[in-house]
Amino acid sequence: MKKFIWLLTLIVALSMILTACGAAAPAATEAPVVTEAPVSATEAPVATEPPAAPAEPFRVAVIMPSAINDLAFSQSMFDALTRIQEEMGGTDAFEFVYSDGMFNVDDAAAAIRDYATEGYDLVIAHGSQYGSSLQEIAPDFPETSFAWGTTAETFGVPNIFAYEAASQEGGYVNGVLAATLSTSKVIGIVGPIEVGDAKLYVDGFKAGVATTDPAVKVNVNYIGSFSDVALASEAATTHIAAGADALTGTAQMVVGAIGKAEEANALWFGTQSNQTSLAPTIVVASQVYHWEVALREIITLINSGTLGGQSFKANLANGGEVVEFNPDYALSADATALAESTIQGIIDGTITITLP
Amino acid sequence: MISELFTVTVLIGILASGIRLATPYLYASIGETFGQRSGVLNLGVEGQMLLGAFAAFYVALTTGSLWLGILAAMIVGALMGLIMAFVTVNLHAQQGISGIGFYLFGLGLSDLLFQKLMGTVETVKGFPPIKIPWFSSIPGVGEIFFSQNILVYGAYLLVPLAWFVLNKTTLGLKIRSVGENPDAADSLGVSVARIRYFTIILGGTLSGIAGASLSIALLNVFQQNMTSGLGFIAVALVYFGAWRPWGVLGGALLFSMVNSLQLWIQVLGIPIPSEIAVMMPYVLTILVLVITVSRVRAPSALTKPFERED
Numbered sequence: 210m211k212k213f214i215w216l217l218t219l220i221v222a223l224s225m226i227l228t229a230c231g232a233a234a235p236a237a238t239e240a241p242v243v244t245e246a247p248v249s250a251t252e253a254p255v256a257t258e259p260p261a262a263p264a265e266p267f268r269v270a271v272i273m274p275s276a277i278n279d280l281a282f283s284q285s286m287f288d289a290l291t292r293i294q295e296e297m298g299g300t301d302a303f304e305f306v307y308s309d310g311m312f313n314v315d316d317a318a319a320a321i322r323d324y325a326t327e328g329y330d331l332v333i334a335h336g337s338q339y340g341s342s343l344q345e346i347a348p349d350f351p352e353t354s355f356a357w358g359t360t361a362e363t364f365g366v367p368n369i370f371a372y373e374a375a376s377q378e379g380g381y382v383n384g385v386l387a388a389t390l391s392t393s394k395v396i397g398i399v400g401p402i403e404v405g406d407a408k409l410y411v412d413g414f415k416a417g418v419a420t421t422d423p424a425v426k427v428n429v430n431y432i433g434s435f436s437d438v439a440l441a442s443e444a445a446t447t448h449i450a451a452g453a454d455a456l457t458g459t460a461q462m463v464v465g466a467i468g469k470a471e472e473a474n475a476l477w478f479g480t481q482s483n484q485t486s487l488a489p490t491i492v493v494a495s496q497v498y499h500w501e502v503a504l505r506e507i508i509t510l511i512n513s514g515t516l517g518g519q520s521f522k523a524n525l526a527n528g529g530e531v532v533e534f535n536p537d538y539a540l541s542a543d544a545t546a547l548a549e550s551t552i553q554g555i556i557d558g559t560i561t562i563t564l565p
Numbered sequence: 566m567i568s569e570l571f572t573v574t575v576l577i578g579i580l581a582s583g584i585r586l587a588t589p590y591l592y593a594s595i596g597e598t599f600g601q602r603s604g605v606l607n608l609g610v611e612g613q614m615l616l617g618a619f620a621a622f623y624v625a626l627t628t629g630s631l632w633l634g635i636l637a638a639m640i641v642g643a644l645m646g647l648i649m650a651f652v653t654v655n656l657h658a659q660q661g662i663s664g665i666g667f668y669l670f671g672l673g674l675s676d677l678l679f680q681k682l683m684g685t686v687e688t689v690k691g692f693p694p695i696k697i698p699w700f701s702s703i704p705g706v707g708e709i710f711f712s713q714n715i716l717v718y719g720a721y722l723l724v725p726l727a728w729f730v731l732n733k734t735t736l737g738l739k740i741r742s743v744g745e746n747p748d749a750a751d752s753l754g755v756s757v758a759r760i761r762y763f764t765i766i767l768g769g770t771l772s773g774i775a776g777a778s779l780s781i782a783l784l785n786v787f788q789q790n791m792t793s794g795l796g797f798i799a800v801a802l803v804y805f806g807a808w809r810p811w812g813v814l815g816g817a818l819l820f821s822m823v824n825s826l827q828l829w830i831q832v833l834g835i836p837i838p839s840e841i842a843v844m845m846p847y848v849l850t851i852l853v854l855v856i857t858v859s860r861v862r863a864p865s866a867l868t869k870p871f872e873r874e875d
Contacts, residue, residue, distance in 0.1 A: 397832070428833070430832055434793060434843075438786065438788055439586065439779060439793075442783065443585065443586055446585075447825070447829055448832060465784040468688055487686065
């Protein structure tokens, strides 16, 4: 019996260490060196950028549900933080650490509390599932600023910021393109769960298709999971069997679906991050989130003493969303012009997207 | 709209998807069946699958050889099985708890290796579909059964093979006796430890292949936690199949067919909320489990460590 208890302790300890290594540990050691800090004094003028760099580095911690390299939701935040770091002049001015793969909300809540205790200037809970945890934790650390998304809800807590993306805008542009390019007039969508920015994206995409060509049939499939790669990929196969020659999908489990689209030579429209690298021959365009639009304002506010209470929206007009075209995909001049006029229309308000 | 479900295209689509979706479950569940028939519950299947999936993907990506990838998955799975066997057979560890430990170990290690060695999601060219001559040209049936990739065929061939080994060979008899009455088996000169080592390592090897079937045959991509609970469903399917290979096949097919049916229900726009649709396979599996399990008995020595009484 004694032997067993020892063994159990050993296994539990070992597994905890390893899961921790997989998820959180690289954060502490790696994140700060993402871009080497330029030590030379000549770099200092960069501090004229909007979020002025104070003497002490601005320290950010972020908790993300999937991997920083998921080519989707978590990567969009990681890339944004990396760009902010470059803008502000490297690790001397801006440091960030992350815990990724925090699909377990309890673990994420513990991490949020730990980071807050360690005195980070801003703790970002990047996932709508972390909201209720944040609502509980934030009042315990009134000196620390928190941000979470995607939502507009700050719970009226003075040290919580919220951010969201108008995903329907890029979805609409993708939808317009897909309807134009589809020859079979059937388009398939693979979604995770019918909530949040996934729902916005899907609804925007459908609206874009409907205005361009009402005869095109859009089949939607929510697979009920953000992580089931196998089911997402089978959903794509199902769409293709149902006649779809253009597909799109949102959230990190679509990586398998993109492969199925490639095998069938169907077009793919990406969102959240640029997904061109997964299938360079069939990805037409990706809506990419540039959270730095919201982050810049949040950092400026924190530096001037406001720790929360406001929400930010990333959209095409403010550059928080960018539709990135795949340079290797031969998009016709007409289609390119249509996409660009659609983007312009959304920005100047001549196109309004009606959501159900 | 409901009538659209009964068109040839849709029925073929449902069946072909179901056959494919069942593949990883079959490898993992058949492996688990051997373990449980010898009295060992391995809850670490998911972890073994993740490591197998990563090993296969990484080796295939770096060497360009899919078969080396399969071999790597088998070796990694077998190693995980070997450690599991040592822990449960020699050290008499509680099987359920140590299995969960192995799951977390596999989850963490596969993610760590993925981050360190690859760093981003990449794709490989996986096993292509093989059309079996003549059979694949039968309308409907050909597309459903005879135009799949090699690992899909392998999974279905494994079922009769496992049935034969368990029921018609001396080895199978030894496995079953060790799972039912290890004391009696031991007194007749059967080495309980050796049999259990064999079944657990075999189970690990098959779980490794199950992972490989995802990463280099069906999805051709590796992502952290990509099995997302599949390994636990595989364990449940062993109970569902009443510890018999054919029963496991039935369970895997039922679960997968209902899953592919719900995909089609949504694609065809049949007005059932998506939340209800995705629940269907699970609800049905639980229902059938409740009905069948009450009538069959688990191997008597399941989860009980064997200690020789001298």
